Amino acid sequence: MNRIFFILASMLTISCGSSNNPASTKAPEGNNITISFSADSAYSYIERQVAFGPRVPGTESHTKCLDYLVATLNSFGAQVSVQEGEGIDFYGKKMPVRNIIAHVGPEKAKRVLLCSHWDCRPFADNDADRSRINEPIDGANDGASGVGIILEIARQLQQKEATVGVDILFFDVEDYGKPDHIDVEYRPDTWCLGSQYWGRSDEGQQCRARFGILLDMVGAPGAQFLRENFSVAYAANIVDKVWKAAETTGHGDRFLFEDGGYITDDHYYINQLTDVPCIDIIHLENGGTSFGAYWHTHDDTMKNIDRQTLSAVGETLLQVIYNER
Numbered sequence: 001m002n003r004i005f006f007i008l009a010s011m012l013t014i015s016c017g018s019s020n021n022p023a024s025t026k027a028p029e030g031n032n033i034t035i036s037f038s039a040d041s042a043y044s045y046i047e048r049q050v051a052f053g054p055r056v057p058g059t060e061s062h063t064k065c066l067d068y069l070v071a072t073l074n075s076f077g078a079q080v081s082v083q084e085g086e087g088i089d090f091y092g093k094k095m096p097v098r099n100i101i102a103h104v105g106p107e108k109a110k111r112v113l114l115c116s117h118w119d120c121r122p123f124a125d126n127d128a129d130r131s132r133i134n135e136p137i138d139g140a141n142d143g144a145s146g147v148g149i150i151l152e153i154a155r156q157l158q159q160k161e162a163t164v165g166v167d168i169l170f171f172d173v174e175d176y177g178k179p180d181h182i183d184v185e186y187r188p189d190t191w192c193l194g195s196q197y198w199g200r201s202d203e204g205q206q207c208r209a210r211f212g213i214l215l216d217m218v219g220a221p222g223a224q225f226l227r228e229n230f231s232v233a234y235a236a237n238i239v240d241k242v243w244k245a246a247e248t249t250g251h252g253d254r255f256l257f258e259d260g261g262y263i264t265d266d267h268y269y270i271n272q273l274t275d276v277p278c279i280d281i282i283h284l285e286n287g288g289t290s291f292g293a294y295w296h297t298h299d300d301t302m303k304n305i306d307r308q309t310l311s312a313v314g315e316t317l318l319q320v321i322y323n324e325r
């Protein structure tokens with residue numbers, strides 16, 4: 001990812017877009033829902049993705065990880081498919097896209113969408129070591145963390161059914177946008193190729209989810225989530241719903257009622273191209289003007305994944321899903 005647009009300033013800035021807790025169980029106020037989310041389990045799903053090596057499109061690591069994600073979703077009883085498509089990269093060349101789509105409770109008319117990108121950035125363009133900027137990053141947080149949390153949610157939904165069905169989307173080729181150090185003519189829309197393909201496809205056009213929640217960089221120690229501005233513009237009521245659920249589950253210290261700037265991420269294209277209002281839960285710092293220091297560097301490794309952050313996001317999402325009627 002990504003770019004942050006500061007509309008008020010009328011300028012464009014390029015940006016993107018362990019502890020040892022046991023499984024946690026909470027009884028949120030105001031209802032009888034008991035939420036179980038295992039941060040250990042989510043952590044292990046992130047670890048597995050990273051262990052394949054960087055999931056850069058076109059590599060063996062990418063294909064092996066795809067097989068792993070499909071098999072894992074299948075093991076949780078979801079209806080799984082791989083959407084094969086293509087996009088145009090920053091060189092203007094065709095780039096294959098493989099989105100992973102899973103439906104939990106496919107027969108249910110009432111649905112919500114959870115999504116994250118599963119590919120890895122092929123560059124470490126922000127790394128201090130300029131000799132390694134053309135090497136791919138591990139993407140433990142930028143990619144794998146959102147996928148890991150959603151996998152754990154899918155596992156929980158198999159154990160305890162929700163009233164609503166859940167559509168899961170792991171987008172490919174989110175993080176292949178042009179780095180500053182490669183000098184080619186600017187082309188628009190070179191980030192988020194997977195969500196752009198899905199949004200224009202029959203699957204995207206026919207998606208029945210009442211709303212969507214995108215996760216991106218949701219595992220760093222102490223991460224906080226600000227109210228990203230495209231999310232507020234397209235789906236303010238969903239931002240309110242999720243931020244309230246965070247308060248209810250005791251994670252109000254992570255989900256701040258602060259302006260997060262405009263981030264071009266997969267949710268932007270979902271909002272632009274489909275009827276599903278979608279928000280982005282994304283780690284932002286300094287009032288939304290920057291991402292974490294690990295972002296697009298070789299520091300985006302498992303050592304920067306924290307179970308408490310995974311729990312804060314996972315418990316919040318389960319609180320939202322189990323309260324949908």
Ligand SMILES: [Zn+2]
Pocket residue numbers: 001002016017121142175296
């Ligand atoms: Zn990224």
